[in-house]
Amino acid sequence: MSDTEKPKNIKNLKILIVDSNVFIAKTLYSILEAFGVRKIMLSHTLDEAEKMYYSAEIDCVFVDFMMENRTGIEFIKTLRTKPGEKNDQKLTIILNTGLTDRDTIFMARDAGVTEVISKPFSPDQVLSKLENAVNNPRAFIEIDEFVVPDRRRRRPNKKEWSGENDRRSYSAKKNSE
């Protein structure tokens, strides 16, 4: 799916939640449901998640890294490297993790995650990450069959979207007044 084809309204996203933690998965599901997202799929195992991913059209995957003895990261790599017949490799992958140390974040970035949400997360954080993914998708770098989001989110003539309360737009507005 190209950037221009992406739905602009988060309600139209088709989201897959992959988390072995029942309560966290349920929390995320409830938050997305409250946002009005109509298509949410939920999986507690990586095998099931892989089947779901390849059998349905998915725009965004929320996944935890610490699943089944830390193999969540392998799942992310699979999504990025296996050429999907029905799915595009350029989907949004959001890592929701309780581990926010430098090594984990670098590992996740190198595996190809688009955004990271640290646990505990709040509804407004989830909304902001999703809106960012929709309104300012990253460019993708393709190396053979490995496709990863550009780490730098550098797009010509388009500044990083960081919400409505961005201090830069606030100062610009204030200066023009």
Add this chain to the structure above:
Amino acid sequence: MSDEQQKTKDEMIAKANQAVKKVAHEFVGGLNQRVEDLEKAILTNDRNAAVEMAYNLETEAATFGWPRVTRICKWLRKIFSGDYDQKPDAEDVLKTLNALKLMVADPGNPDEVRDEELFRKIYPAMQKVVTDI
């Protein structure tokens, strides 16, 4: 963002917060059983299970507002995944587990004063093992 858009966004967040509260209520209901399961994994030396259970409890407790449980579970996750600064004494692990069990014994009526006191008692031993806990 227009006032109308802001209002819609605020409503979405408020609705989501309500939904989170419902899940938090369910979480509290099963908290002591989860801690018992964690204790079982630790006592049977099932390290992988202990790490996963401690991690899950840590993130859930943080999400649903149990900060001391979060830190104890983080400590347990770290020591059972080998991420510590000094090897922990078995006695300290048991003491910490007992404190955790007491904190979640009646999760519907948490005793903040007692829990704070318990945490202060076990904290020096926890910090000796994992300095940035």
